[in-house]
Amino acid sequence: MALNSILLLCIFSCSHPNEVVSQIPEQVERYTLPNGMIIDVYTPLGVSSEQSYPLLIINDGEVVFNQTSWNLTSKLNMLIETNEIEPVITVAIHTNGNRNDWYIPYLDSWIIQNWGHYTPSSKEYATAIFEIVIPFIKKQYKIEESRIGIMGASLGGLLSTWIGIHYPEHIRYSASLSGSFWVNDYQIFKEVDSIENLDQKFWFDIGTKEWNYYVPFYRALDEQGLEPGIQNFYYEVPDARHTDADWVKRIHLPLKLFYGTNPESVPESMEVHLECIPSQSVPGRKFRRLNPVVTLTNGVRFSLAHKATYELESGEVQFGSEGSLLNNPDIESKILITYKELSDNLTIPVNWCR
Incomplete structure (x- = not known):
């Protein structure tokens, strides 16, 4: 029915x-x-x-x-x-x-x-x-x-x-x-x-x-x-x-x-994940992204790639929108990521995501 x-x-x-x-x-x-x-x-x-x-x-x-x-x-x-x-x-x-x-x-x-x-x-x-x-x-x-x-x-x-x-x-x-x-x-x-x-x-x-x-x-x-x-x-x-x-x-x-x-939870920490994601439709293509993850005081985690700011400290990286990036794989690069009062440092190693 x-x-x-x-x-x-x-x-x-x-x-x-x-x-x-x-x-x-x-x-x-x-x-x-x-x-x-x-x-x-x-x-x-x-x-x-x-x-x-x-x-x-x-x-x-x-x-x-x-x-x-x-x-x-x-x-x-x-x-x-x-x-x-x-x-x-x-x-x-x-x-x-x-x-x-x-x-x-x-x-x-x-x-x-x-x-x-x-x-x-x-x-x-x-x-x-x-x-x-x-x-x-x-x-x-x-x-x-x-x-x-x-x-x-x-x-x-x-x-x-x-x-x-x-x-x-x-x-x-x-x-x-x-x-x-x-x-x-x-x-x-x-x-x-x-x-x-x-x-x-x-x-x-x-x-x-x-x-x-x-x-x-x-x-x-x-x-x-x-x-x-x-x-x-x-x-x-x-x-x-x-x-x-x-x-x-x-x-x-x-x-x-x-x-x-604990409904009044506030941001406690941030960890940034470096992502190399193979394309599902184009063989050999890879998406390089930064995924900043904030943890609240109650343990809830969420991403905010489009809200964080990215600063190149050394190396060679071009930042795109929403956490995307293009790096030179021949050299090591270091990035400072900040969101409000939180920050994290991330190193992109040589040969990453070739």
């Missing part, structure tokens, strides 16, 4: 929660909602019916609490037990075989040619979240409606950012792990100018072993008034690939950013 059709069914049936269809270990219960959606719901230990809690929605629900994949239950428990994040009700929505339809907001001819036909249904998916999933959760918990977040990886990350941009009245936090922002020639970059709610926070990242980088999107959010390190966080993850294992390694960063117990 199509999602927009089963939404009508829920007008009549969503007032009666379904029975739990299976029990998953470690504080997670699985529900099948009247519209056919399957959700896994994580409840932190010690939750009180008298207290309100923030809510996190995660796409690709099949992998989220799977003990052989993300195993997010143990990660959440650890962060809560060590008082690094608040208790947060977490809902993982299964794809139900509709991943491309739900998670790709735009028609893309390359995707159709290589992956097959799909019908963009992101609006219907978002409507189901706001009119079916969240009301169902609110029948069981007190939810802080001003602190609802959404998270996803790859296409699920694209969808999370898209929902954050288009539904600011519902979503305050959106996190994209290796989001597929390339869809339809980076269409999502062009939608930033519709953002008006500067109380939102956007997290997005990409591994340096992947095929893209998103500093232009970072800059666009910055120009829209979402300040890097305040409402706008982009992290180029050194040596990370497009895999579940890599996403799990850094998932604590957006969790701390959105639900951390």
Whole structure:
């Protein structure tokens, strides 16, 4: 049954929660909602019916609490037990075989040619979240409606950012792990100018072993008034690939950013990574970049290549935009990188990135 059709069914049936269809270990219960959606719901230990809690929605629900994949239950428990994040009700929505339809907001001819036909249904998916999933959760918990977040990886990350941009009245936090922002020639970059709610926070990242980088999107959010390190966080993850294992390694960063117990965190240190990234489309071509990474006092890390300043202390280097550079590989070069009161020195060795 199509999602927009089963939404009508829920007008009549969503007032009666379904029975739990299976029990998953470690504080997670699985529900099948009247519209056919399957959700896994994580409840932190010690939750009180008298207290309100923030809510996190995660796409690709099949992998989220799977003990052989993300195993997010143990990660959440650890962060809560060590008082690094608040208790947060977490809902993982299964794809139900509709991943491309739900998670790709735009028609893309390359995707159709290589992956097959799909019908963009992101609006219907978002409507189901706001009119079916969240009301169902609110029948069981007190939810802080001003602190609802959404998270996803790859296409699920694209969808999370898209929902954050288009539904600011519902979503305050959106996190994209290796989001597929390339869809339809980076269409999502062009939608930033519709953002008006500067109380939102956007997290997005990409591994340096992947095929893209998103500093232009970072800059666009910055120009829209979402300040890097305040409402706008982009992290180029050194040596990370497009895999579940890599996403799990850094998932604590957006969790701390959105639900951390130390919200007044300030920049504590900066480390600059030297990146030599082979082109995925042009054999032999390499991209040379500087990736300044700031760490906040709460442990959250983010990049800011377009905000740092670069000073050549010795050697031969031409600086481009957004951290790009062209060096003379025959000689050693030394660079001073600064951001506000933070600084780091970096040496480019002879023969680097030939």
